[in-house]
Amino acid sequence: MGKRPVQLDELISQEYRHGFYTTLDADAVPRGLSEDVIRTISAKKQEPAFMLEWRLKAFRHWLTMTEPHWATVHHPPIDYQEIVYYSAPRGKADGPKSLAEVDPELLRTYEKLGVPLQERELLAGVAVDAVFDSVSVATTFKEKLGELGIIFCSFSEAVHNHPDLVQEYLGSVVPYTDNFFATLNSAVFSDGSFCYIPPGVRCPMELSTYFRINARNTGQFERTLIIADRGAYVSYLEGCTAPMRDENQLHAAVVELIAREGAQIKYSTVQNWYPGDKDGKGGIYNFVTKRGDCREANSKISWTQVETGSAITWKYPSVILRGDNSVGEFHSVALTNHWQQADTGTKMIHLGRNTKSTILSKGISAGHGSNAYRGLVKVAKSADGARNYTQCDSLLLGDRCAAHTFPYIEVKNPTARVEHEASTSRIGEDQLFYCQSRGISAEDAVSLIVSGFCKEVFRQLPMEFAVEAQKLLGVSLEGSIG
Amino acid sequence: MLEIRNLHVTVDDKPILRGLDLEVRAGEVHAIMGPNGSGKSTLAHVLAGREGYVVTQGEIRYMGRDLLALAPEERAREGIFLAFQYPVEIPGVANIYLLKAALNAMRRHRGESELDAVDFLALVKGKLKLMDMDEALLYRAVNEGFSGGEKKRNEILQMAVLEPRLAILDETDSGLDIDALKVVANGVNAMRSPERAMILVTHYQRLLDYIRPDRVHVLALGRIALSGGPDLAQDLERRGYGWVEGWVQAEAQKRHAASAGGAG
Numbered sequence: 001m002g003k004r005p006v007q008l009d010e011l012i013s014q015e016y017r018h019g020f021y022t023t024l025d026a027d028a029v030p031r032g033l034s035e036d037v038i039r040t041i042s043a044k045k046q047e048p049a050f051m052l053e054w055r056l057k058a059f060r061h062w063l064t065m066t067e068p069h070w071a072t073v074h075h076p077p078i079d080y081q082e083i084v085y086y087s088a089p090r091g092k093a094d095g096p097k098s099l100a101e102v103d104p105e106l107l108r109t110y111e112k113l114g115v116p117l118q119e120r121e122l123l124a125g126v127a128v129d130a131v132f133d134s135v136s137v138a139t140t141f142k143e144k145l146g147e148l149g150i151i152f153c154s155f156s157e158a159v160h161n162h163p164d165l166v167q168e169y170l171g172s173v174v175p176y177t178d179n180f181f182a183t184l185n186s187a188v189f190s191d192g193s194f195c196y197i198p199p200g201v202r203c204p205m206e207l208s209t210y211f212r213i214n215a216r217n218t219g220q221f222e223r224t225l226i227i228a229d230r231g232a233y234v235s236y237l238e239g240c241t242a243p244m245r246d247e248n249q250l251h252a253a254v255v256e257l258i259a260r261e262g263a264q265i266k267y268s269t270v271q272n273w274y275p276g277d278k279d280g281k282g283g284i285y286n287f288v289t290k291r292g293d294c295r296e297a298n299s300k301i302s303w304t305q306v307e308t309g310s311a312i313t314w315k316y317p318s319v320i321l322r323g324d325n326s327v328g329e330f331h332s333v334a335l336t337n338h339w340q341q342a343d344t345g346t347k348m349i350h351l352g353r354n355t356k357s358t359i360l361s362k363g364i365s366a367g368h369g370s371n372a373y374r375g376l377v378k379v380a381k382s383a384d385g386a387r388n389y390t391q392c393d394s395l396l397l398g399d400r401c402a403a404h405t406f407p408y409i410e411v412k413n414p415t416a417r418v419e420h421e422a423s424t425s426r427i428g429e430d431q432l433f434y435c436q437s438r439g440i441s442a443e444d445a446v447s448l449i450v451s452g453f454c455k456e457v458f459r460q461l462p463m464e465f466a467v468e469a470q471k472l473l474g475v476s477l478e479g480s481i482g
Numbered sequence: 483m484l485e486i487r488n489l490h491v492t493v494d495d496k497p498i499l500r501g502l503d504l505e506v507r508a509g510e511v512h513a514i515m516g517p518n519g520s521g522k523s524t525l526a527h528v529l530a531g532r533e534g535y536v537v538t539q540g541e542i543r544y545m546g547r548d549l550l551a552l553a554p555e556e557r558a559r560e561g562i563f564l565a566f567q568y569p570v571e572i573p574g575v576a577n578i579y580l581l582k583a584a585l586n587a588m589r590r591h592r593g594e595s596e597l598d599a600v601d602f603l604a605l606v607k608g609k610l611k612l613m614d615m616d617e618a619l620l621y622r623a624v625n626e627g628f629s630g631g632e633k634k635r636n637e638i639l640q641m642a643v644l645e646p647r648l649a650i651l652d653e654t655d656s657g658l659d660i661d662a663l664k665v666v667a668n669g670v671n672a673m674r675s676p677e678r679a680m681i682l683v684t685h686y687q688r689l690l691d692y693i694r695p696d697r698v699h700v701l702a703l704g705r706i707a708l709s710g711g712p713d714l715a716q717d718l719e720r721r722g723y724g725w726v727e728g729w730v731q732a733e734a735q736k737r738h739a740a741s742a743g744g745a746g
Contacts, residue, residue: 428570429533431571433530433532433554433570434569434570435572435580436531436554436555437530437532437554437555437558437563438580438584438640439558439559439584439587439591439644440555440583440587441587442555444583448572448583449572449575452572452574452575454574455574456574
């Protein structure tokens with residue numbers, strides 16, 4: 001197509017023209033959750049009847065559920081009637097008027113990460129005149145993707161334009177009854193992304209830039225649905241290394257992936273929501289349900305995540321290995337500093353024959369951070385020849401942090417092979433001194449050693465993302481030594 | 483370049499160095515010898531700034547500055563290099579990456595521009611040849627799975643790349659077979675220059691057959707008991723450290739008796 005590389009400053013100088021936000025009214029619905037609120041949300045989004053029905057079923061089911069407390073995380077009770085479940089995009093009147101009103105600490109972080117100036121305003125939630133939009137990129141991308149029959153749009157758009165696909169696949173991996181937070185999401189989700197790759201098509205680009213720009217305002221209850229049809233391939237990137245300011249404390253997203261015969265989905269995340277301050281005040285509760293379904297034979301789903309943000313992370317990207325010879329992968333780096341808590345891991349459910357899964361988890365704890373790996377490897381009776389390899393490594397910085405490993409293994413087939421390796425190590429004073437005696441500062445030495453520890457996971461990330469992720473770890477670990 | 487006056491150092495409240503004096507000028511190579519536990523490695527670590535080594539008395543001046551006021555990385559950037567007796571493994575960090583980070587940290591400190599990957603590789607390849615090392619070693623994790631000889635060579639490679647003003651080699655000869663010892667010695671000899679000083683900490687005289695020092699000092703009971711020219715090392719090899727220790731103890735007793743007599 002010979003298009004120029006996309007420049008962020010170019011993008012943000014675009015006038016806001018159209019997009020799914022414009023269909024929304026500016027008024028927010030009242031606080032709290034009721035059938036009326038859900039009807040209002042659905043009506044505002046002009047959804048077809050099947051969506052409203054689905055939301056209501058979820059809501060009624062949610063009323064019968066209780067908040068789970070099995071994870072090794074602690075937080076004050078959440079008042080679900082205090083949350084505003086639907087609000088239109090923020091106007092100019094809200095938020096800081098300029099960067100001068102923004103927390104200097106946040107600005108310092110942007111500086112270190114090399115976030116472009118104009119983008120900083122947006123990330124910090126400064127109300128700017130030129131609304132940062134992705135229209136031009138989206139148009140360019142959409143043309144190219146459209147030629148291949150790829151559908152890539154917001155969830156709301158998909159509900160309107162591709163209701164058949166949404167109806168067929170929505171909730172087919174994470175049913176609305178799945179768990180407390182996923183059920184809540186099913187009832188009230190505001191928006192998210194939808195992606196469909198038709199049979200035999202290899203998506204020619206990482207689906208990233210569009211999303212990363214578009215991610216703004218998708219809100220606290222986000223829903224993503226990705227379908228790779230027979231023999232299709234897609235690599236999807238979610239998140240952003242720059243910390244985003246958000247007034248919503250509770251985030252409960254759902255991601256569903258479906259890989260049909262011979263299809264491959266690679267899903268990468270960098271999560272850097274506000275972690276709270278040094279004393280553990282504030283910060284996002286990130287309670288996410290992510291699951292992929294290798295629905296047919298020879299399919300493959302891999303999750304790669306770098307989790308450095310949020311006060312609490314509760315997240316287990318999983319793969320159901322239903323098709324014969326299907327492959328599931330989970331590569332994770334989770335870092336907790338100050339008072340952050342993470343309980344994260346995966347579930348690999350082997351149902352098909354000769355299914356394979358690999359789990360590689362790297363947990364880093366610093367400060368008073370608490371980091372738990374929780375993983376389930378389940379081999380059903382039907383899964384002849386299933387194989388799993390799990391490696392769980394923890395790295396500790398200082399003596400006030402914690403690392404836990406909870407591997408659950410259930411094997412019902414005698415031909416299965418399941419391997420588990422775990423290690424816990426501490427950044428040694430001798431390693432630090434060795435680097436320092438070569439002229440490298442203690443802080444740089446820590447990030448050098450940590451990125452070495454995470455290397456196998458970073459290798460799974462797309463190049464540009466990997467570089468950013470490495471930088472991010474360094475910044476996230478600041479103040480963790482000394 | 484380096485002046486150490488009346489240095490007293492404790493480790494875990496145990497006195498290790500007890501009044502050490504040493505002066506090293508640019509262009510000189512000094513060998514510090516002594517039996518196990520005499521404080522040789524302590525001296526090396528104190529110079530590099532390792533935590534846990536507490537200076538209770540005395541001073542160290544380096545290039546006219548108070549060395550003890552500098553953090554370890556500042557000392558390194560000012561040109562002090564310690565070749566470790568036990569080089570540390572850093573899993574996942576490529577050897578070449580550490581080298582580049584180190585060199586660029588020093589170049590930044592000196593106000594020079596950082597070397598890009600191409601120039602850096604060219605520089606390192608030249609030094610590799612000097613150390614008779616395989617390029618593949620650059621891409622392996624720092625010291626991880628290196629043989630004893632590879633680790634020691636790697637230390638000297640780092641020294642060759644970083645070009646320090648004052649290099650301290652802590653038992654670099656230990657664990658080396660004769661071929662590796664020659665390679666290491668060649669590397670060190672190639673770095674001798676009128677602007678550079680070196681301190682070789684060693685238990686055996688063997689290394690000094692290949693690197694001829696200007697001065698040899700014998701450390702016993704936390705201080706320099708004996709200093710001399712290169713021939714002193716051979717004397718030591720013949721007579722053993724017991725000779726020096728016995729002599730130092732006798733001296734100490736004489737001093738003790740004299741001061742007791744003075745008091746009475």
